[in-house]
Every structure is written in C-alpha cells, then in structure tokens.
Amino acid sequence: AHELAHQWFGNLVTMQWWKELWLNEGFATFVGVQAVDFLYPEWDQWTGFVSDYTNRAFALDALESSHPIEVDVASSSQVNEIFDAISYCKGASVIRMISDHIGEAAMRKGLNIYLKRHQYANAVTADLWQALSEASSVDVKAFMDRWVKEIGFPVVTMKAADAPKHFTFSQTRFLKSGKETQPSSWSLSLRLTSPYGAQTLLMTTSTATYDLSDLYEKEEEDKGDKGDKEDKGMWIKVNAGQAGFYRVAYEEDMIKSLSPAVLSHHLPPVDRLSLQSDLFALSSSLSSTPSFLHLALAYEHESTLAPLSDLATSLLALVSIYRTDVALPGLNALTTRVFRRLGNQMGFTSVDGENALAPLVRAVVQKVLVVVGCETAVQDALVAWEEWVTAVENGVQSKLPADLRSTILHAAIKNVPTAHARLLALYPRLASQEERVLVMRALASSSDDEKVKATLAWAVGGGVRSQDVYVVVAGAAGASPRVTWQFVKDQWATFQELFGEGQFLMARIVGMATERFTSEEDASDIEAFFAKNPCPAAARTIQQSLETVRANAAWLARDRVAVYKFLADNGFIPGAVSGVY
Numbered sequence: 164a165h166e167l168a169h170q171w172f173g174n175l176v177t178m179q180w181w182k183e184l185w186l187n188e189g190f191a192t193f194v195g196v197q198a199v200d201f202l203y204p205e206w207d208q209w210t211g212f213v214s215d216y217t218n219r220a221f222a223l224d225a226l227e228s229s230h231p232i233e234v235d236v237a238s239s240s241q242v243n244e245i246f247d248a249i250s251y252c253k254g255a256s257v258i259r260m261i262s263d264h265i266g267e268a269a270m271r272k273g274l275n276i277y278l279k280r281h282q283y284a285n286a287v288t289a290d291l292w293q294a295l296s297e298a299s300s301v302d303v304k305a306f307m308d309r310w311v312k313e314i315g316f317p318v319v320t321m322k323a324a325d326a327p328k329h330f331t332f333s334q335t336r337f338l339k340s341g342k343e344t345q346p347s348s349w350s351l352s353l354r355l356t357s358p359y360g361a362q363t364l365l366m367t368t369s370t371a372t373y374d375l376s377d378l379y380e381k382e383e384e385d386k387g388d389k390g391d392k393e394d395k396g397m398w399i400k401v402n403a404g405q406a407g408f409y410r411v412a413y414e415e416d417m418i419k420s421l422s423p424a425v426l427s428h429h430l431p432p433v434d435r436l437s438l439q440s441d442l443f444a445l446s447s448s449l450s451s452t453p454s455f456l457h458l459a460l461a462y463e464h465e466s467t468l469a470p471l472s473d474l475a476t477s478l479l480a481l482v483s484i485y486r487t488d489v490a491l492p493g494l495n496a497l498t499t500r501v502f503r504r505l506g507n508q509m510g511f512t513s514v515d516g517e518n519a520l521a522p523l524v525r526a527v528v529q530k531v532l533v534v535v536g537c538e539t540a541v542q543d544a545l546v547a548w549e550e551w552v553t554a555v556e557n558g559v560q561s562k563l564p565a566d567l568r569s570t571i572l573h574a575a576i577k578n579v580p581t582a583h584a585r586l587l588a589l590y591p592r593l594a595s596q597e598e599r600v601l602v603m604r605a606l607a608s609s610s611d612d613e614k615v616k617a618t619l620a621w622a623v624g625g626g627v628r629s630q631d632v633y634v635v636v637a638g639a640a641g642a643s644p645r646v647t648w649q650f651v652k653d654q655w656a657t658f659q660e661l662f663g664e665g666q667f668l669m670a671r672i673v674g675m676a677t678e679r680f681t682s683e684e685d686a687s688d689i690e691a692f693f694a695k696n697p698c699p700a701a702a703r704t705i706q707q708s709l710e711t712v713r714a715n716a717a718w719l720a721r722d723r724v725a726v727y728k729f730l731a732d733n734g735f736i737p738g739a740v741s742g743v744y
Contacts, residue, residue: 176282177286227338341714347369356399412441422458442455451725452726453725453729587621619654644679673708682712686709
C-alpha cells in the first residue's frame with residue numbers, strides 16, 4: 164500500500180528537492196495505512212500506527228541530535244541519512260494530526276486540490292498547506308509550520324489548578340536526557356475524554372488553564388440514587404485517540420486513577436497503548452521508572468495486539484538497559500507476570516476460527532516470555548524447535564506457524580548447545596529468504612561470545628549477501644553489544660570496503676553497533692573511535708547513538724536503586740528482604 168501510494172505522492176506530484184522528502188515518504192506511509200484500514204477495518208490499523216510509526220518518531224525526535232522534517236540537504240551522504248523515522252514516521256504522524264484537526268472530509272478535499280493543481284510537476288510544503296487551507300477554512304500553515312520546520316515535539320504537563328475542575332496545561336520540548344528546555348508553543352489540538360464526556364481544546368500558548376467541568380459527572384447524577392449503576396471512577400485521558408504528536412505528563416494521582424480504566428478496558432486500545440508509552444518515555448527523565456512498572460502491572464489482562472506489542476517493546480527496552488544490573492531477574496519476573504496468563508492461554512498452536520490478529524498476538528506474547536526466560540514458554544519453544552529443525556533437515560515442510568519461528572530459534576540458540584551448528588549447516592539449504600533472515604539473526608544471538616564473533620566473521624566474509632550483513636549485526640548487538648562493537652572496530656576497513664561512504668546501510672550498522680551501551684566510558688570510546696575514523700555517511704547516527712547512550716546511562720544511575728526497591732518490595736526478586744537494598 165505504501166509503494167502504491169507513491170504513484171500519487173512521489174510520481175504524479177514530486178517533491179521539489181530532498182528537503183521535501185517527507186511529502187513523498189510521510190504521505191505514502193499515512194495513505195498506505197489509511198488504505199489498509201479501509202480494506203480491513205478489523206485489523207485496527209490506526210492503533211497499530213501509534214506503535215509502528217508515531218512511537219518510532221518520538222524515540223528519534225526526543226534527541227537533541229534529531230532533525231526537522233524539512234532539513235536542508237547539500238550532499239548525497241545527507242540524503243541517505245534522512246531516509247529515517249523523521250521523514251517517514253514523524254511525517255506520517257503530523258499528517259494524521261492535521262487530518263484529525265481539520266476533519267477527514269476537508270483533508271480528502273484538500274488532497275484532491277493539491278494533487279490536481281500540481282500533477283506532473285513539483286511541489287513544496289507550502290503548496291500542501293495552501294490546498295488544505297482552501298478546503299477547510301483553517302489556517303493550516305499557522306498550525307503546522309513549526310511541526311515541519313523545527314526539531315522536536317512537546318510534552319504537555321497537566322496539573323490541577325486552584326479552581327475546582329480547572330486544570331493547567333503547559334508545554335515544553337521533550338528530551339530523553341531530561342535536560343531542561345524553555346516553554347514552547349506548538350499548536351496543539353487537545354482531545355480529552357473521561358467516563359462522563361469529551362472535550363476538545365486548541366492550545367497555541369506555552370501555558371493555559373481550562374475549565375473541564377464538561378468531563379465530570381453532573382451534580383444531579385451525583386445526588387441521585389445510582390442503584391446498581393457501575394462506578395466508573397473519575398479519570399481524564401489527554402490526547403484521546405493519540406492523533407496529536409505530543410507526550411503527556413500526568414500528576415501521580417491522575418496516573419493512579421487511570422490504572423483501573425486500563426484494567427477494566429474502559430480506555431480503548433489506542434489510549435491504553437499511549438498511556439503506558441508516554442509514561443515509559445517520561446520515566447527516563449520527568450517521571451520515575453517504578454511509576455511505569457506499577458502501571459505495567461495493570462496490563463496483565465490485556466489481549467489486544469497493539470497495546471501488548473508496545474508494552475512488550477517498553478519492558479524489553481528496560482530489560483536491555485538493566486542487562487548487567489542486579490535488578491534484571493526482578494524485571495524478568497515482572498514481565499513474565501504481565502504476559503504469562505495470555506501466554507499459557509494461547510500456547511504455541513493456532514486454533515481454527517481464531518481472528519486474523521491472534522497469530523500476531525501469540526507471536527508477541529511468546530517471544531517476550533522466551534526472551535525473559537519464562538520456563539514454561541522456553542520448554543514449549545524448545546519442543547517446537549526440535550520439530551521444526553528435524554522437519555527442515557529432512558526436507559519436509561514444517562507445520563510451525565511462521566510467526567513463531569523467530570521465537571523458537573531464539574530459545575534454541577540460547578539453550579541448546581548444538582543449535583548453532585545445526586542452523587549454520589541448514590542455512591545454505593533454505594529456499595526462503597524470509598527464513599534465511601530469521602536464521603542469520605538467530606545465529607548471531609548466541610549466549611556464547613565466541614559464537615557471536617564467529618557469526619559476525621562469517622557474515623562479513625561472504626556467508627550472507629552484503630545487504631543482509633546488518634541483520635547479523637542487529638542480532639549480535641542484541642546478544643552482546645560489547646563483542647559486536649569491538650568486532651566493528653577491529654574490522655572497520657572491511658565494513659568501509661563493503662558499504663563505503665555512500666550507502667545508507669553504513670549508518671544503520673553503526674547505529675546498531677553503538678546504541679545499546681549504558682555508560683559514559685562506552686560513550687567516550689565511541690566518540691574517540693570516530694574522531695580517528697570519520698564516517699560522514701553516519702555522522703548524524705553517531706551523534707544520536709552518543710546521546711542515547713549518555714541518556715540511558717544517566718537514567719540507569721538515577722533509578723537503579725528505586726527500581727530494585729520496587730521489585731523487591733513487590734516480591735519480584737527472590738530472596739530479597741524488603742527494606743534492605
């Protein structure tokens with residue numbers, strides 16, 4: 164759908180210069196999702212959009228080393244670097260935001276004007292704003308200019324004001340590092356919901372106070388006899404539907420009021436997803452990691468794909484950051500607690516008549532449980548592994564669902580001593596490129612550092628196609644960041660020869676090899692290496708990795724004791740004595 168959308172956004176109307184790349188890629192991403200949602204509404208594509216695109220854009224744009232959607236380009240190496248989450252994911256996200264703001268009918272009319280007016284010609288961003296303004300009678304340029312011309316996005320902080328049912332909203336640029344920023348004034352459409360109503364506000368200043376009485380239960384209802392009427396509690400969700408490109412910071416009592424709405428599913432899937440996603444992102448700077456972990460436990464009865472997948476991403480990111488910390492067993496236990504019920508229920512076998520998304524839910528849940536070492540899931544995965552590998556070795560088609568193959572390969576490479584040799588022998592015989600990619604990534608994910616190094620050497624030595632080397636580097640970096648980075652340094656001349664300065668794969672490999680560390684010493688090592696070995700094709704990526712490493716190091720240093728305390732006090736660290744840390 165994305166590629167077909169380029170027939171209109173890219174071919175029929177073409178960007179004037181690389182500066183407007185987002186008019187191609189952001190629109191193709193947005194329209195592609197829109198088309199699939201139209202054809203398959205039961206797939207709930209717009210909830211998945213938040214996890215797949217909006218949150219990817221948030222992650223990159225929370226760095227000082229990000230870039231605006233519209234960025235000046237002066238060389239071919241810069242062109243390669245902007246084919247990233249900003250041009251694609253942030254571009255698509257802000258298109259969704261303006262569509263939500265002006266309405267779908269006006270958006271469709273405006274795009275029709277834009278495409279007809281500029282067909283078989285070139286266009287710039289201002290041309291799009293003009294068309295949308297004509298269709299909607301809204302000053303789209305005033306609302307959107309900052310979103311595409313400036314770096315970053317805001318975090319909107321909501322606090323109770325002095326007057327009853329009044330709340331003060333303030334916005335500042337959000338940075339993963341927690342570095343203080345000045346008050347900001349992006350144009351925001353604040354969509355608010357509660358159990359009793361909805362309200363939409365237009366915010367164009369850095370701070371504003373609003374009367375939210377419409378979101379509260381009416382007094383006459385309060386005083387009446389409710390009988391058996393369900394007690395919905397009182398909560399307010401900001402950015403309902405998650406069409407706005409901003410994070411939301413709540414006061415602690417507001418987060419606690421929202422937790423029951425997650426557990427009861429009074430919040431729809433997209434808002435359950437965005438609530439935990441916001442709190443996880445904020446825990447690196449403006450909030451606390453224990454607050455996020457407390458909320459995560461409210462998702463124990465979650466069974467919808469997009470919220471589950473996004474929560475899995477958040478928890479596994481924490482597991483990675485704490486990979487060498489004493490709190491790791493507790494994080495693994497908490498993650499197991501959240502996903503185990505659904506994992507036991509779904510197992511490793513598909514069921515006749517299950518809905519189209521069930522196989523994807525099963526894959527997410529079982530992969531998380533295997534990664535954190537849930538014994539039941541690992542054992543089930545190893546049984547499936549033996550059936551799969553035996554079938555493939557004998558030239559028989561395996562019955563294992565394709566969605567589960569990466570999970571059983573991960574379980575095997577971590578727990579079966581002979582798995583690496585068997586997979587390496589199988590690799591040349593695999594006819595499917597999809598299976599080859601899964602196998603090469605698994606081979607690099609061994610718990611044995613020597614096997615990780617051997618797999619990396621095999622990959623750059625011609626064992627895989629050069630365009631697939633990054634897959635092996637990704638698997639190795641996930642298993643052993645230090646071994647992977649050392650290999651890249653030692654074999655830098657080989658990587659330069661394979662990928663040169665003009666290929667975008669160089670930036671991808673450099674990012675994968677450097678971004679997982681959590682200490683200033685490692686950041687300094689990365690900095691020193693590239694000072695001696697400049698890599699213009701990955702210059703922006705290197706800065707982003709350095710910023711990520713330093714932000715995660717500060718986050719770990721700040722919260723590690725509090726995280727251990729939370730996990731110990733809640734019984735997730737066996738043998739820990741409450742109150743002793």
